[in-house]
Amino acid sequence: xxxxxxxxxxxxxxxxxxxxxxxxxxxxxxxxxxxxxxxxxxxxxxxxxxxxxxxxxxxxxxxxxxxxxxxxxxxxxxxxxxxxxxxxxxxxxxxxxxxxxxxxxxxxxxxxxxxxxxxxxxxxxxxxxxxxxxxxxxxxxxxxxxxxxxxxxxxxxxxxxxxxxxxxxxxxxxxxxxxxxxxxxxxxxxxxxxxxxxxxxxxxxxxxxxxxxxxxxxxxxxxxxxxxxxxxxxxxxxxxxxxxxxxxxxxxxxxxxxxxxxxxxxxxxxxxxxxxxxxxxxxxxxxxxxxxxxxxxxxxxxxxxxxxxxxxxxxxxxxxxxxxxxxxxxxxxxxxxxxxxxxxxxxxxxxxxxxxxxxxxxxxxxxxxxxxxxxxxxxxxxxxxxxxxxxxxxxxxxxxxxxxxxxxxxxxxxxxxxxxxxxxxxxxxxxxxxxxxxxxxxxxxxxxxxxxxxxxxxxxxxxxxxxxxxxxxxxxxxxxxxxxxxxxxxxxxxxxxxxxxxxxxxxxxxxxxxxxxxxxxxxxxxxxxxxxxxxxxxxxxxxxxxxxxxxxxxxxxxxxxxxxxxxxxxxxxxxxxxxxxxxxxxxxxxxxxxxxxxxxxxxxxxxxxxxxxxxxxxxxxx
Amino acid sequence: xxxxxxxxxxxxxxxxxxxxxxxxxxxxxxxxxxxxxxxxxxxxxxxxxxxxxxxxxxxxxxxxxxxxxxxxxxxxxxxxxxxxxxxxxxxxxxxxxxxxxxxxxxxxxxxxxxxxxxxxxxxxxxxxxxxxxxxxxxxxxxxxxxxxxxxxxxxxxxxxxxxxxxxxxxxxxxxxxxxxxxxxxxxxxxxxxxxxxxxxxxxxxxxxxxxxxxxxxxxxxxxxxxxxxxxxxxxxxxxxxxxxxxxxxxxxxxxxxxxxxxxxxxxxxxxxxxxxxxxxxxxxxxxxxxxxxxxxxxxxxxxxxxxxxxxxx
Numbered sequence: 001x002x003x004x005x006x007x008x009x010x011x012x013x014x015x016x017x018x019x020x021x022x023x024x025x026x027x028x029x030x031x032x033x034x035x036x037x038x039x040x041x042x043x044x045x046x047x048x049x050x051x052x053x054x055x056x057x058x059x060x061x062x063x064x065x066x067x068x069x070x071x072x073x074x075x076x077x078x079x080x081x082x083x084x085x086x087x088x089x090x091x092x093x094x095x096x097x098x099x100x101x102x103x104x105x106x107x108x109x110x111x112x113x114x115x116x117x118x119x120x121x122x123x124x125x126x127x128x129x130x131x132x133x134x135x136x137x138x139x140x141x142x143x144x145x146x147x148x149x150x151x152x153x154x155x156x157x158x159x160x161x162x163x164x165x166x167x168x169x170x171x172x173x174x175x176x177x178x179x180x181x182x183x184x185x186x187x188x189x190x191x192x193x194x195x196x197x198x199x200x201x202x203x204x205x206x207x208x209x210x211x212x213x214x215x216x217x218x219x220x221x222x223x224x225x226x227x228x229x230x231x232x233x234x235x236x237x238x239x240x241x242x243x244x245x246x247x248x249x250x251x252x253x254x255x256x257x258x259x260x261x262x263x264x265x266x267x268x269x270x271x272x273x274x275x276x277x278x279x280x281x282x283x284x285x286x287x288x289x290x291x292x293x294x295x296x297x298x299x300x301x302x303x304x305x306x307x308x309x310x311x312x313x314x315x316x317x318x319x320x321x322x323x324x325x326x327x328x329x330x331x332x333x334x335x336x337x338x339x340x341x342x343x344x345x346x347x348x349x350x351x352x353x354x355x356x357x358x359x360x361x362x363x364x365x366x367x368x369x370x371x372x373x374x375x376x377x378x379x380x381x382x383x384x385x386x387x388x389x390x391x392x393x394x395x396x397x398x399x400x401x402x403x404x405x406x407x408x409x410x411x412x413x414x415x416x417x418x419x420x421x422x423x424x425x426x427x428x429x430x431x432x433x434x435x436x437x438x439x440x441x442x443x444x445x446x447x448x449x450x451x452x453x454x455x456x457x458x459x460x461x462x463x464x465x466x467x468x469x470x471x472x473x474x475x476x477x478x479x480x481x482x483x484x485x486x487x488x489x490x491x492x493x494x495x496x497x498x499x500x501x502x503x504x505x506x507x508x509x510x511x512x513x514x515x516x517x518x519x520x521x522x523x524x525x526x527x528x529x530x531x532x533x534x535x536x537x538x539x540x541x542x543x544x545x546x547x548x549x550x551x552x553x554x555x556x557x558x559x560x561x562x563x564x565x566x567x568x569x570x571x572x573x574x575x576x577x578x579x580x581x582x583x584x585x586x587x588x589x590x591x592x593x594x595x596x597x598x599x600x601x602x603x604x605x606x607x608x609x610x611x612x613x614x615x616x617x618x619x620x621x622x
Numbered sequence: 623x624x625x626x627x628x629x630x631x632x633x634x635x636x637x638x639x640x641x642x643x644x645x646x647x648x649x650x651x652x653x654x655x656x657x658x659x660x661x662x663x664x665x666x667x668x669x670x671x672x673x674x675x676x677x678x679x680x681x682x683x684x685x686x687x688x689x690x691x692x693x694x695x696x697x698x699x700x701x702x703x704x705x706x707x708x709x710x711x712x713x714x715x716x717x718x719x720x721x722x723x724x725x726x727x728x729x730x731x732x733x734x735x736x737x738x739x740x741x742x743x744x745x746x747x748x749x750x751x752x753x754x755x756x757x758x759x760x761x762x763x764x765x766x767x768x769x770x771x772x773x774x775x776x777x778x779x780x781x782x783x784x785x786x787x788x789x790x791x792x793x794x795x796x797x798x799x800x801x802x803x804x805x806x807x808x809x810x811x812x813x814x815x816x817x818x819x820x821x822x823x824x825x826x827x828x829x830x831x832x833x834x835x836x837x838x839x840x841x842x843x844x845x846x847x848x849x850x851x852x853x854x855x856x857x858x859x860x861x862x863x864x865x866x867x868x869x870x871x872x873x874x875x876x877x878x879x880x881x882x883x884x885x886x887x888x889x890x891x892x893x894x895x896x897x898x899x900x901x902x903x904x905x906x907x908x909x910x911x912x913x914x915x916x917x918x919x920x921x922x923x924x925x926x927x928x929x930x931x932x933x934x935x
Contacts, residue, residue, distance in 0.1 A: 143884075151753065286724070287724075290724075380722075443723070443724055443748065443750075444749075444750040444752060444753050445748065445749050445750060445753045446724070446727075446746060446747070446748035446749075447745075447746070447747050447748075448743075448745060448746040448747075449744070449745050450678075450742060450743055450744040450745060452678065452742055452744060453676065453678075453744040453745050456882060457882055457884070460880060460881050460882035460885075461881060461882070461885075463880045463881075464873075464876045464877045464880040464881040464885075467876040467880055468872065468873030468874075468876035468877065469873075471872045471873065471876065472869050472872060472873060475868075475869060475872070476869075479865070511881075511882075511884065511885060512813055512816060512885070512888065514881075515877055515881065515885055515888060515889070518873045518874070518876070518877050518881075519820060519870070519873070519874070519892065521873050522866075522869050522870030522871075522872070522873040522874065523824065523827070523866070523870055525865075525866065525869050526827070526862075526866040526869075526870075529862050529865045529866050529869075530831065530862055533861055533862045533865075537858070540629075555838075558834060559830070559831045559834040559835070562779055562830040562831070562834060563826075563827035563828075563830050563831050564827070565775065566772055566775060566776070566823060566826040566827055566830055567820075567823035567824065567826070567827050568823075569768065569771050569772055569775060569823070570768050570772070570819050570820065570822050570823030570826075571820075571823065573764050573767050573768040573771065573819065574764065574768075574816055574819050574820075576764075576767075577760050577761070577763060577764035577767070578760075578764070578812075578816065582812055582813070582815070582816045585813075585816045585820075586816070589820065589823075
C-alpha cells in the first residue's frame with residue numbers, strides 16, 4: 001500500500017528536472033548589452049558578428065560576449081554582479097558600465113548606420129549551452145525593469161478628413177478638366193460639389209463615379225449640387241489603413257530611438273499600445289511618439305498674383321511670406337534625413353525620392369534666383385470645454401516657415417534646410433526618416449516607471465518573497481515535523497515550476513505578479529494542511545498508518561480540487577478583464593494554483609510513499 | 623505539534639451564537655455601506671483619471687515648500703504626500719478637462735524639479751478620464767462576472783442553498799473589504815480590485831472546504847440536526863482554517879512591510895479580506911445555508927469522478 005508505480009515516480013522526477021533546467025537561466029542575472037538589428041528585418045550572418053567584434057576591439061571597448069540570436073547581434077558587456085535580487089548598491093559602477101554600453105552604441109551606430117538599428121538592452125549572463133537550447137530567463141515587466149507604457153488614441157476623424165481632402169482636390173481637377181467650373185468644398189464628413197446647372201451636375205456625378213465607384217453620391221437640395229460621402233466599407237478600410245500605417249511608423253520611430261524589445265500593438269478599434277521596456281529617458285521618447293512634425297517646400301509668391309496663394313507666418317525670428325498653393329515636395333517624399341550643421345547653424349540634410357527629386361529639379365531650373373520656403377507643419381490636438389462640462393478636442397494644424405532661401409543653383413534629390421535649434425533638427429530628422437503618421441495620435445494613458453524605481457521594486461518584491469517563504473517553511477517544519485519538510489520540498493518545487501513556466505511562456509513578471517507568487521506560497525500549503533490534518537484525524541480515529549496516509553490523501557482531494565477551481569475561476573476572470581499589471585497577477589496566481597496542485601498532491605505523495613509507503617510503521621512524524 | 627486541541631467542540635452555530643454573528647455581520651455590512659455612501663472611496667487615478675508623479679529628491683523633500691511652489695504655479699488642486707521614505711514625494715492631480723495632459727505632466731515635473739537634474743522622475747501615471755471610466759466599468763464587470771461564475775460552480779458542485787450561502791459570504795467579504803477602504807480612505811486603485819477578486823477566490827476556497835466537510839458529515843452523522851452536524855464540521859476544520867489563514871497572513875505581512883509602498887493598498891486589501899473571509903466562511907456562509915433550512919436530503923452527494931485526478935492539469 002502507498003506505493004507509486006515506478007513510471008509515476010520517474011515522471012515526477014523528470015518533470016522536476018525539466019523544471020529546474022528551464023528555470024535555470026534566471027539564476028545568472030543580466031548585464032548591460034547592445035543589440036544590433038538589421039532594418040527590414042533581415043538576419044545578420046556570422047561575418048557581421050566578426051566585424052562588429054573587430055570594430056569594438058579596435059575602439060578598445062571590451063565586451064564579454066558577442067553572439068547571434070534570432071538574426072540579431074547581441075554584445076554583452078562586463079557584468080556588475082547584478083543578480084535580480086542584489087543590486088542598487090552598485091550605482092557608481094553601473095554608471096560606468098552604462099557609459100560603456102552608450103559608447104558602444106554610438107560607435108556602432110556611426111559605423112553601420114546605413115542598415116542597422118542599435119538598441120540598448122540587458123542580456124542574460126547564462127552560459128552558452130543554455131542559450132543554445134533556446135532557453136530564456138523570465139521577462140520582467142515594465143514596473144520591474146523601468147519603461148514606458150503608452151496607450152494612444154488614433155484620431156480617426158482626421159484620417160477620414162485627410163482622405164476626403166484628397167478627394168476634394170481630385171474632383172476639382174477632374175471636373176475642371178471637363179471645362180466645368182465647380183465649387184468643391186470639404187464639409188465635415190462629406191465633400192460638397194456645387195455646380196451652375198443641373199446638366200453640369202449630371203456630368204459631375206459621372207466624373208465622381210468614375211473617380212471612385214464605391215463613393216456614395218447624394219443629390220443636394222437645390223438640384224445643382226452633389227454631396228459625396230465615403231461608404232461604410234471605405235471608412236472601415238481607411239481606419240484600418242490609418243492604424244496599420246501608424247503602427248508601422250511608430251515601430252520605425254521606436255527602432256530609430258534604440259529601444260530593444262519594443263511592443264506596438266493594436267487595441268480595439270482606434271487604439272495602439274506602445275510598450276518600451278528599459279528606457280533611460282522616457283519623456284524625450286514619448287514626445288517623439290506622438291509628434292507629427294513634417295516639412296513642405298513651397299515657392300514664395302513674390303508678386304502675389306498666383307491663384308490660391310496665402311500668407312504663412314514664420315517661427316519666431318523668421319519673416320512670414322505669401323506662398324504659392326503648389327507644393328514642390330513634402331515629408332512623404334523624403335526618404336532619408338539626418339541632422340547636422342551647415343555653415344555653423346543646425347541643419348537637416350534631406351534626400352528626396354525619385355519623384356520628389358524630379359519635381360525639385362524642374363522647379364529649381366525654372367525658378368533660379370527666386371525664393372523658396374521650408375514650412376514646418378505640426379498637428380496638435382487642443383481640448384475645448386463644451387458647455388455641458390465635457391471636453392471635446394479640436395485638431396489644429398500649425399504651419400510655420402522656418403526659412404526662406406533664394407535658389408542659387410539647380411539641385412534635385414538632396415539638399416539642406418536650416419532654421420531650427422539643434423534638438424528640433426535632430427527630432428525632425430528622425431521623424432522624417434521614420435515616416436509620417438497617417439493620422440494624429442494622442443496619449444490617453446501613460447504609465448512610466450523610471451529605472452531606479454524598477455530596481456527598487458525588484459528588490460522589495462524579491463525580499464518579500466524570500467521572507468514570506470522562509471516564514472512559511474519554518475512554520476511548516478515546526479508544526480508538521482517530517483511531513484512539514486515534505487511539504488516544504490513541494491513548496492520549493494512549486495516556486496521552481498512557476499519560474500520555469502514564466503520563463504517558458506515569456507509572460508512578463510510584474511510587481512503584482514510577484515504578489516501573486518507570494519499569495520500562492522501562502523495558499524499552496526493549504527492543500528498540504530488539508531491532507532495532513534486529515535491524516536492526523538484518521539490516525540486519532542484509530543486507523544493504521546498506511547490507511548491513514550491513503551485516506552488522508554483520498555478524502556482531502558475533493559476539498560482541494562473544489563477550493564482550487566474556485567480560486568482559478570477568480571484568477572481567470574481577472575485575466576480576462578484585467579489590463580497590464582493586473583494580468584501579471586492573474587497569470588502568476590493561475591500558474592501557481594495549477595503547479596501547487598501538482599506539487600502538493602502528487603509531489604508530496606511521491607515523497608511520502610517513498611519514505612513511508614509499504615512499511616510496517618506504528619507512528620508517523622506528523 | 624498542535625495549536626488547537628485535537629477535538630474542539632466550540633459552539634459556533636447554535637441559534638443564540640448564530641444570531642449574534644448574523645447581527646454582527648449585518649452591522650459591519652451596514653457600517654460599510656453607510657461609509658461608502660457618505661465618504662465614498664479615495665479612488666486612485668486609475669478610475670478618476672488624472673496625473674500622478676512620483677519624484678525622488680537627492681535630499682529630504684520639503685513638502686510644504688513643494689506645495690507652495692505648486693500653488694504659485696497654479697497647481698493649487700494638487701495633492702502632495704510623502705511616499706515610502708523622506709526623499710520620495712507623490713504628487714497627484716485630478717483630471718484636467720480642457721487642458722493638454724502631457725503638457726501638464728511636463729510642467730508639473732519642471733516645477734517639482736526646479737531644473738535640478740538630480741531630481742529623479744521615478745514614476746508617471748497619466749490616465750484620461752475616458753480610460754478611467756472604462757477601467758471602472760471593467761472592474762465592476764469583473765466582480766459581477768466572477769461572482770456569477772462562482773455561484774454557478776458551487777450550485778453545480780453542491781446545491782443552491784449552499785451556493786446562496788457562499789455568494790452571501792462573498793458579498794459580505796467584498797462589501798466589508800471595500801468598506802474598510804472607504805472608512806480609512808486608503809487609496810483604492812486597480813491593484814486593489816485585483817486583491818478583492820483574490821479575496822473572493824480565497825474566501826470561497828475556505829467556504830467550499832467547510833461545505834465539503836459539512837456534506838460529508840450530513841451523510842455520515844445520521845439522526846443529528848443540520849445545525850449540529852454543521853457545527854461539528856466547522857470544529858473539525860478549525861485547525862486547517864486557522865493554519866492556512868495564518869500562513870497566508872504571514873506572507874502578506876511580509877509583502878506589506880517589505881514589498882514597497884506601491885503594493886501597500888494591495889496587501890492591506892488582502893489582509894482585511896482574508897480575516898473577514900475566514901470569519902465569514904464559518905458564520906455567514908453556514909448561517910445563510912441554515913436559514914434556508916438546508917438538510918441532508920438537499921445533499922445527496924453528486925458522485926465525484928474518481929478519475930478526476932487524471933483530468934486535472
